[in-house]
Amino acid sequence: MIKSVLDRFKIKLDLVLYDPTNFVTNQGYHQDNQLAKHGNSKEKRFDKRIVNLSLLTSKLDNIPLWHQTYEGNVHDANHFKSTIAKITDFLKFLQYDLKMLTLVFDKGNHSLEAFEYIATKSLGIITSIRKSSHKSKLQIHNREFEFVTLRSNKQVGFIE
Numbered sequence: 001m002i003k004s005v006l007d008r009f010k011i012k013l014d015l016v017l018y019d020p021t022n023f024v025t026n027q028g029y030h031q032d033n034q035l036a037k038h039g040n041s042k043e044k045r046f047d048k049r050i051v052n053l054s055l056l057t058s059k060l061d062n063i064p065l066w067h068q069t070y071e072g073n074v075h076d077a078n079h080f081k082s083t084i085a086k087i088t089d090f091l092k093f094l095q096y097d098l099k100m101l102t103l104v105f106d107k108g109n110h111s112l113e114a115f116e117y118i119a120t121k122s123l124g125i126i127t128s129i130r131k132s133s134h135k136s137k138l139q140i141h142n143r144e145f146e147f148v149t150l151r152s153n154k155q156v157g158f159i160e
Contacts, residue, residue, distance in 0.1 A: 002065055002094065003093075003094050003095070005063070006058075006063075006094065011058060011060060011061070011063060012060065013058055013065075013091070013094070013096050013101060014059075014100060014101060014102065015058075015059040015060075015101070015102045015104065016056055016057065016058060016059065016065065016091070016101060016102070016103055016104070017056070017057050017058075017059055017062070017104045017105075018054065018055070018056050018080075018087065018103060018104065018105040018109070019054070019055055019105065019106065020052060020053065020054040020055075020076045020079060020080070020108070020109070021042060021052070021053055021054075021055075022039065022040075022041060022042055022050040022051060022052045022053065022072060023043075023050060023051055023053070024041060024043055024045045024048045024049075024050055025048065025049050025050065025051055026048065027049050034071065035051045035052075035069060035070070035071055035072065036049035036050065036051055036072055037049055037050065037071050037072035037073035038050070038072065038073060039052070039071075039072040039073040039074070040075070049072055050072035051069055051070075051071075051072050052069065052070045052071065052072055052074060052076075052079065053067060053068070053069050053070075054067065054068050054070070054076075054079060054080075054083060055067045056087055056090075059104075065090070065094075066086075066087060066090050068083060068086070076108040076109050077108060077109055077110055077111045077114070078111070080105070080109035080111060080114050081111040081113040081114040081117070084114050084117050084118065085117060087103075088117075088121050088123060098121045098122060098123045099122045099123070099124075101123060101124060102123075102124035102125065102126055103118075103123055103124070103125050103126075104125070104126045104127070105125070105126075105127050106127065106128050107127060107128040107129060107130045109127075110127070110129075110130060137159075140159065142157065144159065145157030145158060145159055146158055146159070146160075
């Protein structure tokens with residue numbers, strides 16, 4: 001169905017956005033419950049069980065392409081490293097050349113395994129960095145960055 005929508009409306013997938021989030025539930029403990037677990041609630045509601053949700057969307061029009069719900073006690077980076085292969089398989093199923101795609105995700109998804117897998121697929125990425133993981137990058141002088149101006153007139157620096 002998604003392939004038909006993308007084709008019919010000529011939606012180009014050169015940039016896709018990935019973001020996990022979670023939401024609080026009021027579910028009590030149930031032995032058979034596989035999703036609602038105590039975890040790191042983005043709402044800081046550590047007294048409640050949460051369910052995690054990861055979502056992949058197109059940049060243009062934010063069309064949902066793929067999602068997965070998963071246990072509330074799973075950290076985003078652990079989920080991402082076990083899910084990146086599913087995401088790339090899905091994009092290949094949609095008949096997109098991974099070398100022509102860029103995946104955007106935040107630093108909460110960083111893991112060595114995910115980066116190693118992405119490198120084998122030649123998938124372009126845009127991500128933020130953790131200060132603690134990339135201390136050498138913090139020593140780079142501003143003159144070495146390339147800058148772009150966003151629609152908001154904010155300037156963002158980057159290094160390839």
